[in-house]
Amino acid sequence: MEIWKESQLQLLSQTQDIHTAYRISLNFVRNLGYKFCAFSTISANSRTDCCPVNLNNYPHNWNTQYEQSNASEIDPVAAYCNHSMLPVLWSKELFCATPWLWQLLQQQGLAHGWSQAIHDEETGLRSILSLARSHCPISAYELYENLGFSVFISRHLHALAIGMQPKKPVRTQAPPLSRREIEVLKLSADGKTAYEIARILNLSERTVNFHVHRAIEKLGVNNKMAAVMAAVRAKVI
Structure with a gap:
């Protein structure tokens, strides 16, 4: 050239x-x-x-x-x-x-x-x-x-x-959590243990842990506390 x-x-x-x-x-x-x-x-x-x-x-x-x-x-x-x-x-x-x-x-x-x-x-x-x-x-x-x-x-x-070009506003989409998963995360955010959540929602402790695990998977995080924080950022709870 x-x-x-x-x-x-x-x-x-x-x-x-x-x-x-x-x-x-x-x-x-x-x-x-x-x-x-x-x-x-x-x-x-x-x-x-x-x-x-x-x-x-x-x-x-x-x-x-x-x-x-x-x-x-x-x-x-x-x-x-x-x-x-x-x-x-x-x-x-x-x-x-x-x-x-x-x-x-x-x-x-x-x-x-x-x-x-x-x-x-x-x-x-x-x-x-x-x-x-x-x-x-x-x-x-x-x-x-x-x-x-x-x-x-x-x-x-x-x-x-x-x-x-004007920047498009970033929309925070709520993850597809079920009603029960949201309830479990809300109570977790309040510091409740799986045993206490089970008593409050009239569920087995195993079922509570199942909902926590599903929420962790859906939110793409590694543990319950991270799931709670992700749900708060997404304004789910």
Whole structure:
């Protein structure tokens, strides 16, 4: 790998601010021969608290018309990337259902481009990295020659985008303890012995110990005291 590529990618990997990382990425792809670079995210599961990211150096007129036309709903590149992580070259055929959008690309100097998607099943976040230029068609060979770089860039920007998302509150789920197991743990928490619990609940001492053992297994702990503490943390008792 050429020294400048290695140094810029190393700098990118150490950058934790997404805006700074985008600027480094833009400089990198310009050196590869692309004038424009765009990175955007959407939530596949339509989370209302999702913090979308949309970074690009596209012409102002393109961004304005794209937004005013709500073109993201019919953009064939977005549709493709929503279902596939394979790279896609922009072409007249790809935009056959939206010829006006293809014409707008040509008018705004975005005549030749390609896109690469990242899907994150755990968070539901999906991102698209696009590179474009006004001159010289992009061959399949050039695309795959630079694919490794685009994947590296998109994955790093994607990771930073995930870090910007609101954290989901951690829900403490009550373990599936039976009513009798809860009663036994409550009395154990009060300092009662198995013999005393048996007298209170009108059970045999052996049955009390059985319920304690089952609670220990369900809570994934090693002894009765740990089971009591786990039940307290889970707000079961």
